[in-house]
Amino acid sequence: MINSAITKQIALYGHQAPSADNSQPWHFIWDGSLLSIKYDTPRVEGKTFPANSPATLLSLGAAIENIHLISNSYEIKCCHSVTFEDLSSTHAKAIIDFQSTPQLALPDLSNNHPIVNRHTNRFAYQSKILPKLAVNHLEKLTRGSARLLLIDDKASIHKAGKLVELASNIRFQTKEVHEWLGKSLRFTKDDVKKADGLDVRTLDLPPGGSIFLKFISSWNRMKVLNQIGTYRLLAKIDAAPIKAAPAILAVIAPATPQGAIDAGMLMCNAWTYLNNEDIAVHPYYVVADQLARLRENAVPEQLINSARDIEQQCQTTLDLKEGETLHMFLRAGYPKKVPLRSLRLPDDLVFTDTSGS
Numbered sequence: 001m002i003n004s005a006i007t008k009q010i011a012l013y014g015h016q017a018p019s020a021d022n023s024q025p026w027h028f029i030w031d032g033s034l035l036s037i038k039y040d041t042p043r044v045e046g047k048t049f050p051a052n053s054p055a056t057l058l059s060l061g062a063a064i065e066n067i068h069l070i071s072n073s074y075e076i077k078c079c080h081s082v083t084f085e086d087l088s089s090t091h092a093k094a095i096i097d098f099q100s101t102p103q104l105a106l107p108d109l110s111n112n113h114p115i116v117n118r119h120t121n122r123f124a125y126q127s128k129i130l131p132k133l134a135v136n137h138l139e140k141l142t143r144g145s146a147r148l149l150l151i152d153d154k155a156s157i158h159k160a161g162k163l164v165e166l167a168s169n170i171r172f173q174t175k176e177v178h179e180w181l182g183k184s185l186r187f188t189k190d191d192v193k194k195a196d197g198l199d200v201r202t203l204d205l206p207p208g209g210s211i212f213l214k215f216i217s218s219w220n221r222m223k224v225l226n227q228i229g230t231y232r233l234l235a236k237i238d239a240a241p242i243k244a245a246p247a248i249l250a251v252i253a254p255a256t257p258q259g260a261i262d263a264g265m266l267m268c269n270a271w272t273y274l275n276n277e278d279i280a281v282h283p284y285y286v287v288a289d290q291l292a293r294l295r296e297n298a299v300p301e302q303l304i305n306s307a308r309d310i311e312q313q314c315q316t317t318l319d320l321k322e323g324e325t326l327h328m329f330l331r332a333g334y335p336k337k338v339p340l341r342s343l344r345l346p347d348d349l350v351f352t353d354t355s356g357s
Contacts, residue, residue, distance in 0.1 A: 005105060008030065020049050058260050062268035134277055146252065162313075251267045281332055287310065
């Protein structure tokens with residue numbers, strides 16, 4: 001049987017996975033037999049996406065993928081299953097079952113494993129195209145029901161960028177989404193030390209940009225500014241990097257909870273691979289978010305037609321099959337600048353050993 005020390009190390013590799021606005025919503029629990037991954041309701045509820053949202057399930061899939069990646073690296077056999085807590089709840093819980101254990105302990109998280117090197121780069125990229133070897137690898141990647149669409153011609157990149165701009169128009173006019181973003185931003189050194197959320201230094205902001213971002217993080221201010229069309233300007237700024245991207249990866253899967261989990265696994269695998277090849281990655285969830293909110297009847301009434309237009313354009317631009325949806329855009333290219341890495345919460349906040357060993 002795998003021991004507690006090794007399980008904790010594996011769980012912490014899982015914790016390196018990406019999450020919405022670096023919210024790190026999962027808690028890992030080892031009972032001596034199985035490793036569970038559960039939404040940490042007391043810590044994150046109301047501060048990020050709900051437990052049942054596609055964004056949260058994407059991050060669950062990413063954590064599962066990390067655990068498979070590290071387990072495979074060290075010849076540990078494992079399998080996973082995803083369950084829901086009860087018939088009235090859509091709170092997903094992943095169970096990892098380990099069938100074997102290595103002879104030696106795993107190395108610390110400070111090593112150079114690709115999982116640890118995966119990161120977000122929101123800065124400008126070089127115009128250099130992705131190498132054919134990487135393209136061939138990515139085009140073959142799948143996870144369950146999820147697939148990748150590589151977009152690397154200028155016309156299609158522009159269409160994807162326009163989708164981001166249209167979706168950002170809606171986002172900057174939606175109180176709930178705007179307030180979530182405001183809660184995730186970290187402006188001061190003390191805030192950054194909390195080790196979650198978005199350190200504004202990781203954003204590609206112009207001089208004075210952080211001051212302006214802090215100013216508009218208040219919805220009351222943003223609402224007033226929107227009366228003069230500020231949301232349009234911010235949407236254009238938001239979409240500009242993806243319109244200039246050398247390549248975009250569209251992560252596509254069914255619009256179901258399992259589809260979102262499969263998409264998260266595939267996203268994390270492709271992202272880790274690209275970073276290991278020194279290719280930068282910047283996730284754009286805004287289009288997928290508006291599609292999900294449209295399905296959930298959560299788009300403000302006056303913006304529903306705009307969201308439906310995005311849905312129709314996604315169908316044609318991405319050649320979606322029946323029941324499929326976009327779960328994530330990944331901007332990819334060779335970086336011009338090395339970014340700061342997002343911090344991770346302390347071990348004791350994300351891992352609990354109830355085995356008594």
